[in-house]
Amino acid sequence: MSARQETGTTTAHRVVILGAGYAGLAAAIQLAARVKRREDVQVTLVNAQERFTERMRLHMTATGQRLAELSVPELLEGTGAQFVRGWVTAVDADAKTVRIDDDRVLPYDTLVYGLGGVADTSAVPGAEDHAYTLSSAQDAELLADRLARLDSGTVVVAGSGLTGIESAAEIAERHPELNVVLLGRQEPGAAMTPKAKAYLHAALHRLGVQVRAGVEVVKVLPDGVELAGGESIAADVVQWTGGTRISPLAAAAGLAVDERGRIVTDAMLRSVSHPEVYAIGDAAAIRQGYGVMHGTCQGGMPTGVHAALSIDRVLEGRQPKPFRFGYYHTPVSLGRGDAVVQFTRPDDSPRRFCLTGRMAVRYKETVTASPWPTYGRMKKMPASGAFWPRGGRFTREAK
Numbered sequence: 001m002s003a004r005q006e007t008g009t010t011t012a013h014r015v016v017i018l019g020a021g022y023a024g025l026a027a028a029i030q031l032a033a034r035v036k037r038r039e040d041v042q043v044t045l046v047n048a049q050e051r052f053t054e055r056m057r058l059h060m061t062a063t064g065q066r067l068a069e070l071s072v073p074e075l076l077e078g079t080g081a082q083f084v085r086g087w088v089t090a091v092d093a094d095a096k097t098v099r100i101d102d103d104r105v106l107p108y109d110t111l112v113y114g115l116g117g118v119a120d121t122s123a124v125p126g127a128e129d130h131a132y133t134l135s136s137a138q139d140a141e142l143l144a145d146r147l148a149r150l151d152s153g154t155v156v157v158a159g160s161g162l163t164g165i166e167s168a169a170e171i172a173e174r175h176p177e178l179n180v181v182l183l184g185r186q187e188p189g190a191a192m193t194p195k196a197k198a199y200l201h202a203a204l205h206r207l208g209v210q211v212r213a214g215v216e217v218v219k220v221l222p223d224g225v226e227l228a229g230g231e232s233i234a235a236d237v238v239q240w241t242g243g244t245r246i247s248p249l250a251a252a253a254g255l256a257v258d259e260r261g262r263i264v265t266d267a268m269l270r271s272v273s274h275p276e277v278y279a280i281g282d283a284a285a286i287r288q289g290y291g292v293m294h295g296t297c298q299g300g301m302p303t304g305v306h307a308a309l310s311i312d313r314v315l316e317g318r319q320p321k322p323f324r325f326g327y328y329h330t331p332v333s334l335g336r337g338d339a340v341v342q343f344t345r346p347d348d349s350p351r352r353f354c355l356t357g358r359m360a361v362r363y364k365e366t367v368t369a370s371p372w373p374t375y376g377r378m379k380k381m382p383a384s385g386a387f388w389p390r391g392g393r394f395t396r397e398a399k
C-alpha cells in the first residue's frame with residue numbers, strides 16, 4: 001500500500017520539501033509557482049523556524065548586528081504551498097513518511113531533502129562542548145552574547161576556510177578590544193590568486209587578526225585550544241569553523257550517502273537509492289564533470305530550482321533533465337568596509353580577475369541580498385529563477 005493510500009484523505013501527489021534554506025526555498029517557490037493551477041499536486045515546506053536564516057550573514061549575527069526579519073510563511077502566501085513549522089526527527093524512506101517533533105507524521109510521494117549542514121564539532125574532542133559555531137541563528141546569537149560580555153581577551157577562530165576568515169574579520173572589526181587569532185591547516189585564501197590572497201592577508205593584518213596557518217587544532221579546551229605537537233593557545237572564546245557535517249537523518253533513513261553523510265544523487269538530483277527523493281543544497285553530493293560540488297548558496301539555489309523543474313516534468317509525464325552547474329565567484333567579506341571577490345572558472349579554480357575594496361563590498365552585498373528578492377520574482381515568473389551558469393565544457397561530461 002502506498003503512503004498516499006494510507007492516509008486515505010487525499011488523492012493529490014504530495015511533495016514534501018525539508019528545509020527552508022537557500023536551496024529548499026528555491027525548490028518550494030519554483031515548484032509551487034509551476035503547479036499553482038493543479039489541484040492534484042500539494043507542496044509542503046517544513047522548516048525548524050518561520051524566520052528565514054540568512055546563513056551567509058551569520059558572522060554578522062555573531063557580532064550583534066541585526067538582520068532583516070524575513071518570514072517564510074509570508075513569502076509562501078499566494079503560492080498554494082503549505083508551511084509546516086517543526087524539527088524533522090526522522091525520515092522513513094520505505095513508508096515514505098517524515099516525522100516532525102517526534103509526534104507528527106507527514107506522508108510524501110516525492111521528498112526534497114534540503115536540510116543543509118552544520119559545523120562539524122565532532123572533528124576534534126572538546127569542540128562540541130566548548131566551541132561556538134555558526135550552525136544556526138541561535139548559535140550565532142549565543143556567540144554574540146558571549147563576545148558582548150568580554151571587555152578584553154582572546155578569540156580563537158579555528159578553521160581558516162571562508163567562514164573562518166569572514167568571522168575573524170567581522171569579530172576583529174566589531175570588537176577591537178579583543179585579540180582575534182585565526183588558526184588553520186591552510187593559509188587563508190589558499191585557493192585564490194596571489195593578488196587576491198595578498199589583499200586578503202593585508203586586510204586581516206589591518207584589522208589586527210593574527211593568522212597562524214599550517215597548524216592543526218587537535219582539541220578544544222574550556223579555556224583554549226591544543227595544537228598538534230602539544231602547544232596550547234589560551235582563549236576566552238573558541239569559534240569552530242573546521243568543516244561541516246550533514247545531519248545523520250539521511251543515512252539513518254537508509255538513503256545512500258557519501259562519507260560526509262550527504263545524499264548521493266544521480267544527474268537528475270534524485271537519490272541513487274531512492275529515486276522519489278531529490279537532494280539539494282549542502283545536504284547533497286552532486287557530481288559534475290569537475291568533481292562533487294561543495295556547499296555554496298551560488299550552487300545550492302540552482303539545485304533547488306532544478307529539483308522543482310524535474311518534479312514538474314515528471315508530474316507531466318516527461319523525463320527530468322540532468323543538472324549542470326559551474327561556479328563563477330568566491331566573494332569574501334572582510335568586515336563591513338572591505339571585501340575581496342575572486343572570480344573563478346566553472347570548476348572553482350581562480351581566474352586572474354578579482355575585485356577588492358569598496359567595489360568588492362558592493363558586489364558581496366548584492367550577492368548576499370539577492371536570494372530573497374529572487375524568490376519574490378520567482379513567485380510571479382518562475383522562469384526568472386532558472387538562469388545560472390551551466391559550466392560549459394567543465395560539466396558537459398557529467399555522469
Ligand SMILES: Cc1cc2nc3c(=O)[nH]c(=O)nc-3n(C[C@H](O)[C@H](O)[C@H](O)COP(=O)(O)OP(=O)(O)OC[C@H]3O[C@@H](n4cnc5c(N)ncnc54)[C@H](O)[C@@H]3O)c2cc1C
Pocket residue numbers: 018019020021022023024046047048049053055056057058059086087088089114115116117134163166247280281282283295296297298299300331332
Ligand atoms: C558565514 C557564512 C558565509 C557564507 N557566505 C557564502 C557566500 O558568500 N556565497 C555562497 O555561495 N555561500 C556562502 N555560504 C554557504 C551557504 O550559506 C550555504 O552553502 C547555504 O546556506 C546552503 O543552503 P542550504 O539550503 O543547503 O542549507 P541552509 O541554508 O543551511 O538551510 C537549511 C535549512 O534547514 C533547516 N533545518 C536543518 N535541519 C532541520 C531539521 N532537522 N528540521 C527542520 N529544519 C531543519 C535549517 O534551520 C535551515 O533553515 C556561507 C556560509 C556561512 C556560514
